[in-house]
Amino acid sequence: MNSLIQQIQSSLLNLLGSTIEVLPGLIGGVIIVLLTRYSADGIQQVTAKIGERTIRSQSLQLLLAKMSYVATWVVGVLAASVIAFPGLRLGDIIAALGLGSVAVGFAFQDIFKNFLAGVLLLVQEPFRINDQVIIENYEGTVEKIDIRTTQIRTYQGERVLLPNATVFTSAVQVRTAYGQRRTDLGVGVDYNTPLSEAAQLLEETITQVEGVLSNPTPEIDLVSFGDSSIDFVVRYWTLPQQQRVRQVQTRAIIAIKKAFDRADINIPYPIRTLYFYDQQRFNDYLPLSQDEASN
Template identity: 60%
Template sequence: MSELVQTINSSLLRLVAQAVEFLPSFILAIAILIITRYAVRPIRAITQTATDKVVKSPSLRSLILQIAYVTTWIAGILLACVIAFPDLGLGDIIGLLGLGSVAIGFAFQDIFKNFLAGVLLLLNEPFRLNDQIVVNDYEGTVEQINIRSIEIRTYQGERVVIPNATVFTSSIRVLTDRPYRRTDLAIGLDYNTPLPRAVQVLLMALTDVEGVLSNPSAEVDVVSFGDSSIDFVVRYWTLPQKLHVRQTQTRVMMALKEACDQANFSIPYPIRSVYLFDQQFNDSVPTASSTTPN
């Protein structure tokens, strides 16, 4: 019995000694993680200052900042692991990461897919920050381009977070890629309207409208003979942002209506002709004849 007690005591003493020996390394590892947490901000600030002077693209600057953030944390965690476990060298850690890469790849394939798509989006720059885009059923202003997702703000004020893989594999309409954008506005006039004068009046109505650009110049096309009107399309250019397009369209519609009223041009309602048919006067309908038996 005494030998068992001595064995237990020796084991406990050995565990306490190992714990005391391990405690400074453990405390130092925790300190390194805390230092890493507070070191991220100045490193990001220094990186941002350097990239602002060298890199012109906002998207590429965002990518470099995010890479600096992730790299700082990886370096801090690896250093903490090496200090906390002295027998575990850096080569052993890299070997363990290599052995677990297959399992991690299967478990986090969506995360890696979004990460790679985010890096490609930031490098290729199909759109930039503050661009207005359409992705699938979502339309709005790009607020953030992260490594995992992008964030857009819809015109109704809603925030939409879309995974980078979805954005990378979808068709994207970039509405603000150019400094101007065209709007096609349809209008129909009465068949008695003289066409050359109508084109001139509609063009003149656009000259004083706020928001309509003079270069490229506006156009008016006669496009079709409708059921109750001759159809025109007024094509004009504005700034590409949705706010300018929407407000300018309202002013253009008001100006066109006023110009048509002053020129005595009629914008007709849809007209449908109805013909009444009296079957009593239709000779083509055979009459029934009756026969009497002999």
């Protein structure tokens, strides 16, 4: 009985001694992880400031900052592991990571897929921060390209987070990719209007609207004979931002209506012409009367 008690005491003492021996390393590892947490944020901010001074592309600045953040965490975790477990060598850690990469890849394939897609979006720059885009059914301004998602602010003030893999594989319409953007504004005039005079008036009016660019020059096209009007399309160019496009279109509609009113040009309502006649008289299946038969 005494020997059993002594054996238990010896085991507890050995366990306590092992714990005391390992405890400094564990404390050191925890301290390194905490330092890494704050260091990663600081290094990311410093890298972002350096990128702003040396790199013109805002997307590459963001990519550099994100990569420095991830690299700091990787180095910190490896250092903490080596200090917390002195018998563990750096080569053993790398080998373990290599063996577990397949399992981790299957478990986190969506995360890795979105991460790689985000890196490619930042490197290739199909669009940039503050560009106005249409992706699938979402339209708005690109605010941020993160490691996993692309953040869009819609024109209604809503935030939309799209997975980077979805953005990378979808058709993206970049509405602010160029310095100007065209608007096609339909206008109808009645059939009694002299078309050459109407076209000239439209051209003179649209060129005087504030916000319409002189280069490329506006164009006036006749496109169709409508049910109640002959239809023009006024094609003009503005700055590409959505707010500018809306404001200029409003001014253009007001200016065209005023010009047509002064020139006594009518913008017709939809019209249908109805003809009334005696259906009995034109019915071929009714028998003829005596007078009609004699004729």
